[in-house]
Amino acid sequence: MADPAPIRTDAAVVENRSEGGANRxxxxxxxxxxGFGPGQFVMLSPGTxxxxxxxxxxxxxxxxxxxxxxxxxxxxxxxxxKVSGRGTGLLAEALPGQRVALVGPLGRSFDxxxxxxxxxxxxxxxxxxxxxxxxxxxxxxAAVSVLLGARTRQDLMxxxxxxxxxxxxxxxxxxxxxxxxxxxxxLLEAALAEGGSARVYVCGPTPMMRRxxxxxxxHGRPCVVSLENNMACGFGVCLGCASPLSAGGFALxxxxxxxxxxxRVAWEGLP
Amino acid sequence: xxxxxxxxxxxxxxxxPLRNPVLTASGTFGYGSEFAPFLDLRRIGGFxxxxxxxxxxxxxxxxxxxEAASGMLNAISLENVGVDAFVDEKLPLIPEGVxxxxxxxxxxxxxxxxxxxxxxxxxxxxxxxxxxxxxHVKSGGIEFGQNPVVLAELVRTVRRATKRPxxxxxxxxxxxxxxxxxxxxxxxxxxxSLINAVQGLEVDPETxxxxxxxxxxxxxxxxxxxxxxxxxxxxxxxVTLPICGIGGIAxxxxxxxxxxxxxxxxxxxxxxxxxxxASAAIVAGIEDYLTRHGVARVSDLVGALEIPPARRx
Numbered sequence: 001m002a003d004p005a006p007i008r009t010d011a012a013v014v015e016n017r018s019e020g021g022a023n024r025x026x027x028x029x030x031x032x033x034x035g036f037g038p039g040q041f042v043m044l045s046p047g048t049x050x051x052x053x054x055x056x057x058x059x060x061x062x063x064x065x066x067x068x069x070x071x072x073x074x075x076x077x078x079x080x081x082k083v084s085g086r087g088t089g090l091l092a093e094a095l096p097g098q099r100v101a102l103v104g105p106l107g108r109s110f111d112x113x114x115x116x117x118x119x120x121x122x123x124x125x126x127x128x129x130x131x132x133x134x135x136x137x138x139x140x141x142a143a144v145s146v147l148l149g150a151r152t153r154q155d156l157m158x159x160x161x162x163x164x165x166x167x168x169x170x171x172x173x174x175x176x177x178x179x180x181x182x183x184x185x186x187l188l189e190a191a192l193a194e195g196g197s198a199r200v201y202v203c204g205p206t207p208m209m210r211r212x213x214x215x216x217x218x219h220g221r222p223c224v225v226s227l228e229n230n231m232a233c234g235f236g237v238c239l240g241c242a243s244p245l246s247a248g249g250f251a252l253x254x255x256x257x258x259x260x261x262x263x264r265v266a267w268e269g270l271p
Numbered sequence: 272x273x274x275x276x277x278x279x280x281x282x283x284x285x286x287x288p289l290r291n292p293v294l295t296a297s298g299t300f301g302y303g304s305e306f307a308p309f310l311d312l313r314r315i316g317g318f319x320x321x322x323x324x325x326x327x328x329x330x331x332x333x334x335x336x337x338e339a340a341s342g343m344l345n346a347i348s349l350e351n352v353g354v355d356a357f358v359d360e361k362l363p364l365i366p367e368g369v370x371x372x373x374x375x376x377x378x379x380x381x382x383x384x385x386x387x388x389x390x391x392x393x394x395x396x397x398x399x400x401x402x403x404x405x406x407h408v409k410s411g412g413i414e415f416g417q418n419p420v421v422l423a424e425l426v427r428t429v430r431r432a433t434k435r436p437x438x439x440x441x442x443x444x445x446x447x448x449x450x451x452x453x454x455x456x457x458x459x460x461x462x463x464s465l466i467n468a469v470q471g472l473e474v475d476p477e478t479x480x481x482x483x484x485x486x487x488x489x490x491x492x493x494x495x496x497x498x499x500x501x502x503x504x505x506x507x508x509x510v511t512l513p514i515c516g517i518g519g520i521a522x523x524x525x526x527x528x529x530x531x532x533x534x535x536x537x538x539x540x541x542x543x544x545x546x547x548x549a550s551a552a553i554v555a556g557i558e559d560y561l562t563r564h565g566v567a568r569v570s571d572l573v574g575a576l577e578i579p580p581a582r583r584x
Contacts, residue, residue: 005308008548045545053521053545055341055493060545101546103309230336232343233544237301237321239347240336249329250350271334271484 003109004034006235010049010099014076016092021154023126024092025066026079030102033075036065037109038134039203039226039259043234044079045101047090057087059232062254064130064203065105066158077102080129080157106234107258110134110224113142113199122188122212124149124204128157130226130258131203139167145191146170149184149204153177185211192219202226202262206270213262223262229253229271244269278561279568280554282316284536285462285513286436287398289316289370292569293526293554296517296540297322297374297400297440298347302361309547315554316536317370319464320357322402324377325385327353337473337482342492342519343541344471346485349376349405354389362395371395374440376402379409380425384432391433398436401429401460404444404467404489416442416467419454426458438515440464441506443495448502449509456510464515464538465506466499492541493519500532507533507574521549523556530572 011028019025043060061081068075083092094100112134113119119142123131128148138144145168150156152175159178162169170187171179180187185208192198192215202212203226216223229241236255243253244266251257251264280291290313295306297319303312312318330350337344352361357373365371373396375386383401390396403416403425415425416439426439439455441448443466455463468489473482481487499518507514516534520526521542529537542549561569 008309008546053542053549055521057338058341058343058492058541058545059338103547230334232336232345232541233547235305235547237299237305238336238345238544239330239350240345242330242333242335242347242350244332269332 003037003040004105006104006106007032007034008101008103011077011102013094013096013098013100015096016094019080019157021152022083023155023157024081024083026081026091026094028077028079028100028102029072029074030077031072031074033068033077034105036068036105036133038112038137039110039130040065040105040107041234041258042077042079042102042104042106044091046087047100048094048098049101057090059087060101060103060234061087061091062231062234066129066132067136080126082126103234107254108256110201110259113138115141118143118145118196118198120145120147120188120191120198120200122147122184122200122202122204124184124208125155126157127204127226131201132158132161134201135162135165135167139165144168147172147184147187147191149173149187149208151175184208185215188212189215192216192221197221200224206267210267213265213267216262224259225262225265226258227253227260227265227270228258278558278566280558280561282535282570284515285398285438287317287370287372289536291316291554291557292530292536293550293557294319294372294515294536294538295543295550296538297402299540299543302352302357302364303369303371304361304364306543306547310551312366312369314551317372317397319372319374319400319538320361321351322374322376323351323354323357323386323390324349324375325354325382327351327356332484334483335485337488339471339473339490340494342490342494344473344483344488344490345468346483346488348485354386358389358393362393365395370397372398372400372438374400374402376405378405380428383425384428387429387432391435396435398438399429399433400438400440400464401425402440402467404440404442414442414444416451417445419450422451423454423458426455426460430459436461438462438464440467442467443498443502444470448506452506452510452512456512460512462513462515462535463506463510464517466495466502466518469495469498491519493521495519496525500528503529503534504532504576520553523553523560526553526557527560527572530569531574531576533574533576535570535573
């Protein structure tokens with residue numbers, strides 16, 4: 001099914017609360033929301049709307065759509081984000097009732113696993129926000145395992161939501177404060193070592209995705225990765241998010257991705 | 272002016288009739304159809320498509336863009352679908368009644384002429400804009416628009432290659448913009464567009480590396496607006512050619528500043544990335560301004576900057 005056409009609107013903040021550590025959960029009332037596919041994203045202004053457009057920081061931030069539920073004249077769209085700089089810092093100050101400019105949904109959505117297929121979703125850090133909807137939709141007719149990793153327990157976002165989905169959930173933290181001590185890539189290695197066919201979906205830091213792609217290839221399993229890159233627009237015109245392909249040339253993360261078959265990615269050329 | 276009568280927003284830019292003076296800038300509006308989900312392209316004066324070369328080209332490796340104070344740096348380079356794919360595949364997607372200006376560039380002057388000839392074959396294109404901010408290989412990579420002799424040869428050659436309205440988009444990376452404007456006028460251009468991005472550099476002190484893979488980039492956005500206004504004003508005093516003002520325009524107030532400084536029309540650039548409806552909002556804001564100020568025609572604002580006598584130099 002084709003992804004819905006994006007809209008540009010000023011969304012009203014419903015809730016914007018801490019999730020522990022630097023992670024936050026933003027809930028936005030988006031009137032006219034056209035729906036979205038798993039893995040799609042929105043561009044959010046860095047902070048609330050002002051009468052004169054904000055010029056510093058200038059660029060909107062790409063954020064995965066975590067999930068959405070119908071509400072009012074549209075939907076409440078949920079975003080999980082991490083405060084990591086000035087833009088997200090301003091976003092963290094947005095109060096209920098204030099408005100943030102939103103463009104989306106953007107990008108291509110994940111292709112769902114085939115009926116009866118085993119899907120392993122691997123996500124690290126803020127990449128976790130990109131796979132919740134995939135887990136929720138894929139579990140309907142596929143066997144879904146979710147492997148989440150972060151530095152510490154506090155950095156793991158959305159664990160309770162994944163728990164509620166009743167998928168096979170395993171955690172890894174670098175300090176061992178939740179789940180296995182170590183990297184989430186080790187969980188993938190172990191899951192694939194059990195044998196059987198599986199389709200692997202990955203979203204997280206580039207080195208982690210690259211390692212997951214290598215592990216999947218070593219086990220002969222297809223792997224889809226969700227890339228990240230600097231972008232100014234999100235809908236294919238600034239050409240800032242061009243990422244090199246193994247076959248030569250570039251693909252735009254925003255328009256051609258963010259999902260790519262891992263073997264198409266020229267990892268050494270990524271920023 | 273009759274209070275009930277809507278103000279006249281039409282302008283003539285270098286022989287291109289526009290329903291209003293708000294265009295969108297090359298490189299910030301794709302090939303037009305990318306904006307179809309967000310706005311009615313017939314609402315704005317028109318758009319300048321992404322610069323075209325003879326053959327399709329890939330651009331620079333990433334990182335290609337970086338945020339800067341009130342702006343952004345970009346080094347996309349030559350990436351485009353090529354003139355044939357534009358004419359055959361992109362142009363048919365644009366609804367009738369939308370004014371399309373094609374931008375072109377190459378690394379050699381003969382290449383510019385070939386692209387101009389190809390574009391002049393299609394009646395759908397209202398005018399051409401020569402991007403003179405591209406590095407000229409034979410001049411050791413200096414921009415065409417930085418050397419008045421090279422710029423003169425470029426404009427002369429493209430002028431011979433097309434009868435369409437011809438705009439030349441000037442580089443701001445020069446000492447005397449008036450001299451470059453006069454070169455364009457002398458060689459038969461119908462108008463000039465300015466400014467293109469201002470050359471810049473951003474560095475990551477932690478890694479001691481430039482932020483962009485290309486090292487240098489072009490600064491755009493509100494940060495360059497006062498520079499652009501200054502150069503439009505200087506160029507308007509140097510030539511009688513119509514001017515299309517560009518540089519950090521994000522609101523109707525910004526656009527009107529450019530008209531007052533001598534621009535006949537404006538191009539909205541980086542603001543399209545942040546808000547794909549920005550250009551349409553600027554049109555509405557200009558209409559509101561004209562009504563509020565009792566101005567009958569938007570063209571009455573062109574060059575209407577009032578400098579108190581004591582401040583005249």
